[in-house]
Amino acid sequence: MSSLTDTVDITGRVLVSGSAEGEVLFTDTALSFWGGADAVTGEIIDRHHPLSGERLTGRVLALPTSRGSCTGSGVILELILNGQGPAAIVLEHPEAIITLGVIVAEEVFGQSIPVIAVGKEQFAALKTARHIRISDGVAGMGAEIALTDRDQAILAGERGEAAAVAMRIVLRMAALEGARELIDITRAHIDGCIYTGPGGLAFAEKLRDLGGRVVVPTTLNAISVDHRRWQVQGVAEALGRSAAAVADAYVAMGAQPTFTCAPYLLDDRPARDEQIVWAESNAVVYANSVLGARTMKYPDYLDIAIALTGRAPKAGCHLPEERLPQIRVTVPPLEDVDDSLWPLLGYLIGTVSPDAIPLVEGVSQHLPDTDALKAFGAAFATTSAAPMFHIADVTPEAQSPGAFAALDLSTISLTHDDLQRAWRELNGAGAGPVQLVSLGNPHFSATELAALADLCRGKRRHASVPLVVTCGRAEMVKAEAAGDLEALADFGVTLVNDTCWCMVTEPIIPVEAEVIMTNSGKYAHYGPGLTGRTMRFGSLAACVDAAVTGEDRGTLPAWLAAAVGNR
Structure with a gap:
């Protein structure tokens, strides 16, 4: 593999059978195809990804694994059926989401591309390859599965x-x-x-x-x-x-x-x-x-x-x-945190634990409730392929004294500077005017609707800044019974059921909107690729303030500003 002009023949564990060759599109960063690839054009649209702007079509995509959304399999299916997919996919190790999309294309529609997993060493060597060939790969069934x-x-x-x-x-x-x-x-x-x-x-x-x-x-x-x-x-x-x-x-x-x-x-x-x-x-x-x-x-x-x-x-x-933690992540001391900590921290921990189940230490004193854990988990699942996390003294499998103490885990120690870096990444737009405030990714709970109503009482949104919340039908019924919908209506909140911000398009997103403000780490990450807009990220209170004033001032939350200033 010394010459960049040679065609490289590769072998490995064949996940989907077939033959293909083409120019290599290599990345060592995992990709979520939902929110990361346009199924119609084949363009990589994840604006946080190193391959942003590249096209998959007809190339051999080499990537370590997927991350983020389970809907990636649907995007792979559409890419193949549209004729905009890669010629083949080369993975570092077997993974389910990408492969399943190809399997459905083959089983149901009779169209397919080869998918192969080559292992860490051979995958790393592909970084210098320009052209790859897979010849007559045949997927094996592996060990026999006992059927009833x-x-x-x-x-x-x-x-x-x-x-x-x-x-x-x-x-x-x-x-x-x-x-x-x-x-x-x-x-x-x-x-x-x-x-x-x-x-x-x-x-x-x-x-x-x-x-x-x-x-x-x-x-x-x-x-x-x-x-x-x-x-x-x-x-x-x-x-x-x-x-x-x-x-x-x-x-x-x-x-x-x-x-x-x-x-x-x-x-x-x-x-x-x-x-x-x-x-x-x-x-x-x-x-x-x-x-x-x-x-x-x-x-x-x-x-x-x-x-x-x-x-x-x-x-x-x-x-x-398979549920045991594989890495320990420690969080630095923080004081007087607000709700923006949880999506920020989930997003950051997902980036440092891209495919390993983490044990998070140093946050139990902040007493995360179910809404905080929802926000943390959604952001974590956006940047990590891991199927779960543990928080020491908080989540059920990490609550008992000394849970996982017998495990020899390597440790990643986050710093205040890491938190500030993640904050900058989620704030892709500069401080200033916003044209939409987006809440409810994932869907708002009745308790979040109540918290929003408390922040909105006695205020009115700016005439040119819609505040739109997506929530489930059942949670909206609870909010109505609690009397919170009236306060939200008086403020000018629009409630949308059944869909979520990862699917919302115009005209719910105003055509003229250029900057969207959100409290969701998940949407702050996916939003630029899905909507073509830039994003501001902050706490729920900061989002309401932006809806009232028509702008986000770009001020760091007090807990993060103090932490960085005192480091």
């Missing part, structure tokens, strides 16, 4: 063709994960109901038309529009009808129209150690970390396949030994 009589019957089509297709997908992913058997699951949360393009719609409608029916209680994630009100909101007909049709197909298969990206806020929450199948990155992380339930970070489309069969690979965070 019921599994065999599903695979043979005795429960219908949709369940048989679903079982084939489950088994291919079980092999990728190294599972030797499948387990029963008690419930599912489907993220694949997001509209990523015509391929995702065709997939859902095909399963529906083949007679697919979920066999466990199944909730639906936020979809791409407000299902009941997209027309009066001015959403384009093409998007509105297609997005609603995806949701309707899943409802027809027996899923509940919950339409929330925060299913852990629903009254029926999973119990500790309950074996579940959840997709949506923030929901997965919250379920594992805060509820103590057990789920892998399931890609879109594998979620519905498991819901149709009731069977999941016995691997990953379903197993106690």
Whole structure:
């Protein structure tokens, strides 16, 4: 591999069969395809990523793994069906989200590209390669998976063709994960109901038309529009009808129209150690970390396949030994923190622990509540591929004295300067005017709506700065019963149900808006690529202040300014 002009023949563990060659597009930084790649053009749109602006189309994409959203599998599917995908994908090690998108393209639509995992040493050597060739790679099934009589019957089509297709997908992913058997699951949360393009719609409608029916209680994630009100909101007909049709197909298969990206806020929450199948990155992380339930970070489309069969690979965070922390992260002393700490810290810890489960120490004295943990987890899941985190003395598996003391963990010690650097990264726009305040990524809880109402009472928003909150239907009903909606209406807050900011487009985002203010670390990261706008990030109080004054002054929160000044 000494010459940059040579074609490099590579071999490794073949995850999806095939042959391909092409120019190398190399990165050693993980990528979320949702919010990171445009399915129509093939452009990398994650403005925080080293490959921002590059095109995938026809090139051999070499990247260590994915990160962030479970919907990346849907984007991969659309890229392949649009003819804008890479010629092949080379990974450092096997991963589920990217691979599953290719598997669905192959199983359901008969189109595919090779996917191969080559290991750390060979992957690092590709940094100097210009052209890669993969020749006749054949995916192996790995160790034999023990199937029950019921599994065999599903695979043979005795429960219908949709369940048989679903079982084939489950088994291919079980092999990728190294599972030797499948387990029963008690419930599912489907993220694949997001509209990523015509391929995702065709997939859902095909399963529906083949007679697919979920066999466990199944909730639906936020979809791409407000299902009941997209027309009066001015959403384009093409998007509105297609997005609603995806949701309707899943409802027809027996899923509940919950339409929330925060299913852990629903009254029926999973119990500790309950074996579940959840997709949506923030929901997965919250379920594992805060509820103590057990789920892998399931890609879109594998979620519905498991819901149709009731069977999941016995691997990953379903197993106690796979839930242990792999690294320790210590947080420096901080005083009088506000709510902006949690998304900032989650975002930062995800960047230093991109694929390892962290044990976070040094924050229990700040007494994070469920909303703080929601904000932390969503931001963490944006920058890390890890399926969970532990916070010492806070999260259930780290509460007992001396939890994990026997583990020999390497330590990353964060500094006040690290926190300030992360703050600058989330604030992509300079201080000054804002044209939209965005709240509810993930969906606001009733307690967050109450906190917002308290901040809004006696005030009115600036005439040119909409303040828009996305929230689940059930949480809005709670807020109405508590009397908080009246205060929000008086201020001028717009509430949007069913969808979330990772899918919201114009005209809910005003055409003239150039700068968006948010309290979400997740949206501050994804927003530039998804909307083409620049972002300001701050506390909930700072967001309300920006909505009143029409600008964000760019002042560091007192706790961060003091920490940096006193270091």
